[in-house]
Amino acid sequence: MEPPASNWWILIRFIPPGPGRDLIAKECAGCHGWEHIPWHKMGPRTEDEWKVAVNRMFEIDKMKVPIVSPQAVSVEQRETMIKYFASAFGPDSKQRDLKLDEIPLDEEALSKAIYTQYDLPPKTPGRTGNRSIHDLFPSQISPTVFFGDIGTGAVLAMDLRNNDYPSRFKEWPIVPAGEKNPEPHGMVESKGHIYWTELAGGNVGELDPKTGEMHRFAMPNPGSPHTPRADSQGNLWFTSVYNASRIGRLDAETKTIAEFDPSPNYNNAHYYGLVVDRKDRVWAAGSTSHTMVMYDPRTNKWTTYPTPMQPSGPRRPTVDSKGKVWFSEHIADAIGMLDPDTGKITEYKSPLRDSGEYECYADKEDNIWVTFRAYGTFGKFDQKTKKYTFFPYPEVEGHTPKIETDPEGTIWFAMGRPSTVANLRINGNVPASHSAGM
Numbered sequence: 001m002e003p004p005a006s007n008w009w010i011l012i013r014f015i016p017p018g019p020g021r022d023l024i025a026k027e028c029a030g031c032h033g034w035e036h037i038p039w040h041k042m043g044p045r046t047e048d049e050w051k052v053a054v055n056r057m058f059e060i061d062k063m064k065v066p067i068v069s070p071q072a073v074s075v076e077q078r079e080t081m082i083k084y085f086a087s088a089f090g091p092d093s094k095q096r097d098l099k100l101d102e103i104p105l106d107e108e109a110l111s112k113a114i115y116t117q118y119d120l121p122p123k124t125p126g127r128t129g130n131r132s133i134h135d136l137f138p139s140q141i142s143p144t145v146f147f148g149d150i151g152t153g154a155v156l157a158m159d160l161r162n163n164d165y166p167s168r169f170k171e172w173p174i175v176p177a178g179e180k181n182p183e184p185h186g187m188v189e190s191k192g193h194i195y196w197t198e199l200a201g202g203n204v205g206e207l208d209p210k211t212g213e214m215h216r217f218a219m220p221n222p223g224s225p226h227t228p229r230a231d232s233q234g235n236l237w238f239t240s241v242y243n244a245s246r247i248g249r250l251d252a253e254t255k256t257i258a259e260f261d262p263s264p265n266y267n268n269a270h271y272y273g274l275v276v277d278r279k280d281r282v283w284a285a286g287s288t289s290h291t292m293v294m295y296d297p298r299t300n301k302w303t304t305y306p307t308p309m310q311p312s313g314p315r316r317p318t319v320d321s322k323g324k325v326w327f328s329e330h331i332a333d334a335i336g337m338l339d340p341d342t343g344k345i346t347e348y349k350s351p352l353r354d355s356g357e358y359e360c361y362a363d364k365e366d367n368i369w370v371t372f373r374a375y376g377t378f379g380k381f382d383q384k385t386k387k388y389t390f391f392p393y394p395e396v397e398g399h400t401p402k403i404e405t406d407p408e409g410t411i412w413f414a415m416g417r418p419s420t421v422a423n424l425r426i427n428g429n430v431p432a433s434h435s436a437g438m
Contacts, residue, residue, distance in 0.1 A: 018088055019083070020080045020081045021084065023077055023084075024085075025331070027072070027073050027081075028081070029311060029313060030288035030290065030311065031270055031272070031313075033313070033330050033331060033358075034331060044092075044093055045085070045091070046086065050082050058073070058078070064202060065222045066243055068268055069243050069268055072268030073268065098374060100354065100375060101351075101353055103375055103377055103392065105392075106390070109426070112427050112428050114424070116425075117416075117420045117421070117422040119165065120133070120149075120421065123152055124177075126177040126178075127153070127173070128177075129151040129152045129181055130418065131149055131152060131418060132152075132418075133148070133150065133419040134148065134150050134401055134402065135185060135186045135187045135227075135402045136148075136404065136412055136414055137187045137188055137189050137194070138406035139406075140189060140406070143159065143160040145157070145160065145406075145412060146187055146194050146209075147187060148184030148185060148196045149171075150185055151181075152173075153175055153181035153182055153184065154172060154184070155171070155172045155174065155194060155196060156169055156171050156172075157171075157209060170209075172212060174205060174214070174216070180200065182198035182201025182203060182205075182216075183200040184196040184197070185225070185226060186226055186228045186402075188228045188229055188230060190234055190236065191230075191234050192208070193206055193209075194206070194209055195207075195236050198216075199224045202218060203218050203219070204216070204217045204219075204236060204238060204248070215255070217255055217256075219240065219248060219257055220259055221246070223248075225241075226273075226274075227274045229276045231276045231282070233280070234252035235249055235250065235251055236249065236250040236252070237249050237250075239272065239284055240259070241271060245269035245270055246259045246271075247261075247262055247271060247282065247293075247295070248260070263286065263291060269286035269287075270287045270289070271284045271285065271286055271293070272287040273315045275317045275318055275325070277319045277323060277325070277340075279323075280297050281340070283319070283325050285314040285317050287314060290312045290314065291304050291306050292307065292314060292336075292345070293305070294340070305338060308347060309329065309332045309334060312331065312336070312347075313329055313331035314327045314330070314336060315328055315359075316358065316360045316361075316402070318360050318368070320362040320368070321362075321364060321366055324337050324338070324340070325337070327360050328357035328359060328360040328371075329347065330373075331356075332357075333355045333356075334347045335350075335360055335368060335381065348381070350372070351388060352374075355375060356372060356373035356374040356375075358370075358371045358399075358401060359371040359401060361403050361404070363405055366383050368380075369403060370388075371399075372390075375392075376399065377390050377393060378391040378392075379391075380426070391424060393415060394422065395416050399415070400414060402414070410424070411423060411426075
């Protein structure tokens with residue numbers, strides 16, 4: 001039996017009916033996912049404890065902006081959510097948790113696959129925090145993997161030609177020791193330079209790895225830059241994920257930042273992930289507006305595409321070789337495909353319940369790689385057969401928020417606590433026959 005277009009079949013099974021449920025699905029679950037609400041990660045709480053947890057989303061914190069714009073969710077709506085949480089998930093409530101399926105495994109495919117994990121170098125003396133990696137980017141022009149250390153506030157590089165630990169790593173601190181950690185998050189390479197976004201710094205950074213020269217460019221308005229990607233002209237596009245959600249563009253020539261509001265009707269879009277296609281169209285996913293948005297440089301206009309299944313929690317778009325835009329649906333247990341020629345979105349349901357699709361990535365063979373957050377596994381979606389092959393992570397309860405591929409087709413990602421840099425070769429040590437995907 002096919003599930004209904006609405007995602008309430010998930011909520012009815014997991015979250016009990018009551019006032020506030022609609023608000024939680026629309027405003028909260030797109031970011032948190034069902035596995036965070038509320039037993040699996042948060043546990044039961046009193047009403048006062050739920051009040052602290054909910055209101056923290058609207059406070060100005062280290063990122064200089066609230067996570068959720070106060071204009072998007074009223075004080076009255078917050079109170080409705082707080083009372084719902086306290087009633088459904090208070091200290092005396094019945095425990096409710098996700099009941100997961102068994103992952104179907106293809107032993108033949110797994111027998112060829114090899115995971116490799118690389119320990120990070122020791123923390124530089126005098127710096128606070130611990131090594132922690134979110135996004136990384138394998139260079140497309142050199143045997144180097146770059147990543148942002150969100151824990152200590154530095155850009156790191158690993159030389160794949162050097163087998164000696166820890167000398168294989170090079171580090172560029174973003175700020176001097178003792179200053180506030182800007183929390184470098186997203187990362188991309190463009191025209192030989194490395195760019196990153198700062199969740200807590202409100203800046204976009206640029207590094208010339210040959211000279212070590214570094215520049216940081218402040219957003220016009222306070223925000224938390226998230227995913228950077230470059231167009232063919234070298235302009236850097238990025239999302240601003242918190243507060244009043246925006247899309248930013250760092251001009252390649254003037255080094256000035258312009259901001260765009262793709263969907264003024266969605267104050268709480270939380271644009272989580274962005275990609276630029278071969279026509280320089282910019283695609284971004286609104287995880288709590290449950291929309292995809294597109295900027296066309298030929299018309300200088302934005303177009304909004306609501307996802308058919310509501311709520312869906314789209315994030316992490318990618319583009320295949322035919323120009324189709326794919327994205328994960330974090331709370332809809334699905335991936336979506338948007339045809340730019342027609343504007344039609346086709347959704348493909350997960351074979352696993354409550355799977356929490358997080359990252360979505362198209363390789364050059366047009367396989368769509370998906371990270372299943374609740375299950376700790378990669379899924380390779382074959383567009384021809386519409387079936388998945390699963391590759392469980394090398395760590396139990398592991399999670400990887402972003403993947404990339406190098407010129408040999410090796411899949412790179414960060415994983416673990418403490419963090420490691422890792423890769424997956426699905427055919428072992430035999431290089432893939434294609435170059436990196438978008």
